[in-house]
Amino acid sequence: MGKRPPKPGPNPSDLIVAIARHEDKAAFAALFELYAGRIKAWLMSTGTSGERAEDLAQETMLTIWRKAASYDPARANASAWIFAIARNARIDRFRRDRRAEQLPDIYELIEPGEPDKPDDMLDAAEREQRVRLAITDLSEDQLSVVRLSFFEGRPHGEIADLLDLPLGTVKSRLRLAMKRLRTLLGDLS
Template sequence: MTSDQNDDGSLPHDLSAKLVAIAASADMVAFEALFREFSPRIRAYLLKMTRDTQAAEDLMQETMLAIWRKAGQFDPSRGHASAWIYTIARNIWIDAWRRQRRPAFDPDDPALVADPEPDAPKRMEDKESSAALHAALKNLPQEQVELIKLSFFDEASHSTIATRLGLPIGTVKSRIRLAFGRLRTALEDFK
């Protein structure tokens, strides 16, 4: 038996014709014949893949439905109709396997739960901390305030700040360190 022959030795000359007929005119007779011929083979193939009779049956039904829908995509010049059909079955099995492996959505997952709103004392503390920081920044020389804003609010790198201000990078680093020392001292009084 060659790859061009059916199990009974006959040529599948009409398999491609059946797919073309299904695509051209939604020919139910051709589809029924194709279903009778291929559904047991596809079921057996999928049973080997899934080792689950019910899953194989469901995937076979899904495969046959896909064949009905995609019959217009079959191109006899690209290969045998049976290879096209088994490729659809294999792809459907792969999709089903991937769906099984995907974790279920858990709405109670801590990563998906929003942080609770801070209570009144915490909001008040945050507001006081913010006011203290702004007051401390007002007491710094303008050059140091600019360096802190560029570094931490604009998130510019030290080398970018050095280029932008025309200063050596070492000077930028030491001035930022000096500004932080002054801020730390001013904020310690806040505590």
């Protein structure tokens, strides 16, 4: 008696589509079973610690649940799309961690300094008014990425997801916006 070939597993693309169309929890559970361990193993192979890899794998799977509707099987296979999300999560976490290391100690922020002088306060108000006016000169596309990046502190990858834009477009818009603001505010110190 011969061995039967193994039964093929669920198609990951079909699972993502089911999640997108029906918020199918069973499809998500099957996708989680297929990919969570693989994502963690891949992250660990890049030098990520086990605990952080576990956390990033969870974050990746959550992003897949939220962004399933943006998956296009005609543009990428499921694995490539999933691992791109994992890679972006790893990069975003690295950037957040690096930014946190560069922030001053919280105690430095709450220690009282010298009171502001009236002239300094007036200068700051004038600078703020000039910046507000300059920002209104940006295109709506540039303004939306500037708001998300600088006012909300979102990483570029997240902005790309929120606005459904390629990451390069987000970076280009930010670069153009900053160039425009430098031109308008060049004499500001």
